[in-house]
Amino acid sequence: xxxxxxxxxxxxxxxxxxxxxxxxxxxxxxxxxxxxxxxxxxxxxxxxxxxxxxxxxxxxxxxxxxxxxxxxxxxxxxxxxxxxxxxxxxxxxxxxxxxxxxxxxxxxxxxxxxxxxxxxxxxxxxxxxxxxxxxxxxxxxxxxxxxxxxxxxxxxxxxxxxxxxxxxxxxxxxxxxxxxxxxx
Amino acid sequence: xxxxxxxxxxxxxxxxxxxxxxxxxxxxxxxxxxxxxxxxxxxxxxxxxxxxxxxxxxxxxxxxxxxxxxxxxxxxxxxxxxxxxxxxxxxxxxxxxxxxxxxxxxxxxxxxxxxxxxxxxxxxxxxxxxxxxxxxxxxxxxxxxxxxxxxxxxxxxxxxxxxxxxxxxxxxxxxxxxxxxxxxxxxxxxxxxxxxxxxxxxxxxxxxxxxxxxxxxxxxxxxxxx
Numbered sequence: 031x032x033x034x035x036x037x038x039x040x041x042x043x044x045x046x047x048x049x050x051x052x053x054x055x056x057x058x059x060x061x062x063x064x065x066x067x068x069x070x071x072x073x074x075x076x077x078x079x080x081x082x083x084x085x086x087x088x089x090x091x092x093x094x095x096x097x098x099x100x101x102x103x104x105x106x107x108x109x110x111x112x113x114x115x116x117x118x119x120x121x122x123x124x125x126x127x128x129x130x131x132x133x134x135x136x137x138x139x140x141x142x143x144x145x146x147x148x149x150x151x152x153x154x155x156x157x158x159x160x161x162x163x164x165x166x167x168x169x170x171x172x173x174x175x176x177x178x179x180x181x182x183x184x185x186x187x188x189x190x191x192x193x194x195x196x197x198x199x200x201x202x203x204x205x206x207x208x209x210x211x212x213x214x
Numbered sequence: 215x216x217x218x219x220x221x222x223x224x225x226x227x228x229x230x231x232x233x234x235x236x237x238x239x240x241x242x243x244x245x246x247x248x249x250x251x252x253x254x255x256x257x258x259x260x261x262x263x264x265x266x267x268x269x270x271x272x273x274x275x276x277x278x279x280x281x282x283x284x285x286x287x288x289x290x291x292x293x294x295x296x297x298x299x300x301x302x303x304x305x306x307x308x309x310x311x312x313x314x315x316x317x318x319x320x321x322x323x324x325x326x327x328x329x330x331x332x333x334x335x336x337x338x339x340x341x342x343x344x345x346x347x348x349x350x351x352x353x354x355x356x357x358x359x360x361x362x363x364x365x366x367x368x369x370x371x372x373x374x375x376x377x378x379x380x381x382x383x384x385x386x387x388x389x390x391x392x393x394x395x396x397x398x399x400x401x402x403x404x405x406x407x408x409x410x411x412x413x414x415x416x417x418x419x420x421x422x423x424x425x426x427x428x429x430x431x432x433x434x435x436x437x438x439x440x
Contacts, residue, residue, distance in 0.1 A: 114425045117396035122423040125397035126327075126404070134325035176394065 038181035039078055039147050040106045043156035044140040047133040048098045052090060060131045063124055064088055070120050071104070076111020079150055080104040094153045103156050105145065109178055112142075138163045141172050144184030215270045217301045223269040228254055229262040233271055233296075236263075238364065240384045242277065242293035263294050273297050300390070311390060318395045327398055331405035338409020347415025351381055354417050354432045357410060362387045363428055383428035392429075400429040407432070 050056045068088055071077055081089045081103035090100045106112040115121060141160045145151055159172040168177035170184045224230045231252040236243045249259035266272040276290035321330055348354050351367065358365040363383040386392050392399040400423065407419040407430055416435055423429040 117400075118423045118425045118429075120423070122396060122400055122429055123421045126401040126421060128397060129325055129327045 036107050036147055036181070038144045038184060039149070040109050040112055040181075041143050041145045041151045041156065041159075042102075042104045042106065042112055042140070043151075043160055044102050045095050045099050045135075045160065046102070046128075046131075046139065047096070047135065048100060049131055049133055051098075052100075057131055059127070060124065063120075064090065067119075067121050067124055071115055074111065074115040074119065076107040077115065078105040078107060081153065092153070095157060101153065101156075103151065103153060105150065109142070109175075113175060138174065140174060142174060142178065143172050144170075144179075144181050218303045220269045220271055220301050221303055223265060223271065226262065228252060228258065229266060232259060232262050233266055236266075236272060236294050237296040240364075240366070242275070242295050244291050244293050248294065260292075263292075267294065270297055270299060271301070314388075314391050315394065318391045318398060322395050322398050327401055330398065330402050334402045334405035335409040338406040338411075340409075342410050342412065347412025348410075348417050350416055351379060351432065351434065354381055354411055358383060358407075358432070361410075365432075378433065380422075381432040382424075383430065386428045396429075403428070404430050 048057070052061055065087060068080070071080060081092070081101070083089055083091045089102060092101060093099060095101055104112070106115075117125070138160065141156070141163045143159045162169070163172035163174070166172070168174055168179075170179040170186065173179050224233060232248050235248055235251040245256055245260045245263060248263060249256040252259060263272065264274070267274040272294045273296070274292055274294050277293050278288070278290050321327075342348075348357060355365045355367070358381065362385055364385040365381045365383050367379050368382050369379060386403070388399050388403055392403065400421070404419060404421055411417055411419055411432065417432055418435045419430050419432050421429055422431040
């Protein structure tokens with residue numbers, strides 16, 4: 031966790047539907063890139079947090095959006111920091127080969143939203159944002175790189191966010207350093 | 215400033231040499247250095263550099279080049295870098311950028327990465343013609359420079375002993391569409407360069423993205439580490 035002067039942090043969720051199980055040889059190149067790419071995320075400028083399964087090095091074992099859907103939930107200080115990591119680091123190579131490993135999504139598969147600095151989003155919260163984007167299109171509540179909103183535009187919404195619920199507090203109590211940062 | 219006026223400012227040969235020199239350095243350049251590189255007097259260089267900044271082709275700022283500060287440090291020097299804005303003129307008017315963006319958007323939505331990369335690889339091979347795969351990094355630099363990539367040599371990071379050299383590129387010729395659809399367009403770019411340089415010769419292209427540069431590096435094949 032990086033000490034940050036930013037009042038708001040950018041949360042990011044993306045979901046990817048696997049074409050084959052992770053232990054299938056055809057997925058091996060992707061699986062091999064998980065650790066180095068996640069390590070790059072952890073060391074990237076502006077990185078704050080990524081979701082990890084308890085006792086695991088990443089979040090690929092969690093399947094909250096479907097048996098064959100892996101999720102990647104991260105928090106960043108700024109949108110630029112997230113963009114540079116996603117598209118201007120070793121992560122781009124994972125993105126480039128996405129069609130080999132993941133089904134093409136007809137609906138939005140990546141969502142961004144602002145959270146108060148220090149808040150670690152839950153998977154449930156993240157999936158709600160994705161659903162919001164899919165139903166209502168981009169808004170300050172849920173947007174994409176191509177249709178982004180500033181933290182200031184998100185402030186109005188931040189103020190409307192209720193205090194963390196017990197479930198969120200429990201998850202926040204064990205923020206793990208590092209998790210499934212391989213966004214696709 | 216209209217693009218055509220900015221570009222017209224390069225008609226003066228001295229001004230053009232100064233612009234090309236500053237653009238090629240990829241860093242801030244002072245007046246003395248630019249004057250020396252263009253082979254003209256400092257005052258003449260200063261005049262032309264300021265003109266280039268005025269039309270928006272260069273950006274200027276003030277900096278103490280000596281690293282000293284406070285009284286006695288002297289006046290800050292004026293330094294120049296290439297402006298990031300793109301300038302283009304087409305006569306008669308053409309708009310290939312909108313076409314490229316629309317085609318890329320459709321290809322992204324339809325998931326046509328593989329087909330696009332196959333087309334890019336074929337185009338790269340066609341550009342190379344019947345020539346053998348690129349023979350070395352120097353030849354690669356020439357080929358890349360001819361296509362506007364602005365290549366420069368760099369010692370590879372993380373190597374021990376004699377640093378392995380890699381060619382990095384300051385300019386992405388597909389910048390505007392690459393920013394909007396990075397995996398699709400950067401993948402296309404890599405495939406194009408693989409076709410152009412060959413994949414079974416002494417050099418190879420591979421993806422190694424960094425902020426502010428082309429996503430591909432070219433290196434000697436024997437240095438493959440993965």
